[in-house]
Amino acid sequence: MTIGDKAPDLLGRNERGEEVRLSDFAGKKVVLYFYPKDNTSGCTAEACSLRDHYEELRSAGYEVVGVSADSEASHQKFIAKHALPFTLIADTEKVLAETFGAWGEKSMYGRKYMGMFRTTFIIGEDGTIEKIFAPKEIKTKIHGEQILNI
Numbered sequence: 001m002t003i004g005d006k007a008p009d010l011l012g013r014n015e016r017g018e019e020v021r022l023s024d025f026a027g028k029k030v031v032l033y034f035y036p037k038d039n040t041s042g043c044t045a046e047a048c049s050l051r052d053h054y055e056e057l058r059s060a061g062y063e064v065v066g067v068s069a070d071s072e073a074s075h076q077k078f079i080a081k082h083a084l085p086f087t088l089i090a091d092t093e094k095v096l097a098e099t100f101g102a103w104g105e106k107s108m109y110g111r112k113y114m115g116m117f118r119t120t121f122i123i124g125e126d127g128t129i130e131k132i133f134a135p136k137e138i139k140t141k142i143h144g145e146q147i148l149n150i
Contacts, residue, residue: 001100003132007032007123011065012089012096015075020089022127025063029130031147033120034102038070038078038088042118046140047084053144054085060148067091067102068116122150 001007011020011032022030033050035043050057050064057064064086070078075088089096097103097116106115120133120143131150139146 001121001129001132003129005129007121007127007129008096008099009127012067012091013072014087014089015072015079017072020065020087022123025065027125028063029061029125030123031057031062031064031120032067032100032123033064033118033143034067034097034100034116035118036116037068038074039081042140043068044082046118046138046143047078048082049141049144050086050147051082051084051144053148056148057144062122062147065089067096069094069097069103120147122147 007022009021009023011022014020035046037043054064066086067089069091071092072090075090079088091097094103100121102117102119104117105112118135118138120138121129122131124130
């Protein structure tokens, strides 16, 4: 997906097994952020930054939705442990991640593996992608501020 593309309405199922759609957030911009794994240091820092700026983001017209390949149960624990006020999509089949280009081959210490690319999409009220934060642009500890400053 690139800037100007129309995002799919169906995002997936959240931590409670409920279907989440872009149309659920009518009249708001959506911060759809993909992250590698619940309860890892960078992902926790990113989620907590978004949590700490959540009211400011909502006041600015945004709603936040996180996505990883973790299970609904893992998301429930992550939300409870860090008091996250937003929903998390359990994209266990990587359907949404593949649609957005946030799933693919990664490498660490010379080892190649498939994984989630830390990527954030700002989706406008009309469902089109307005901004993309690529993996190298995201600063996990201040990601909430990065979004507020666009």
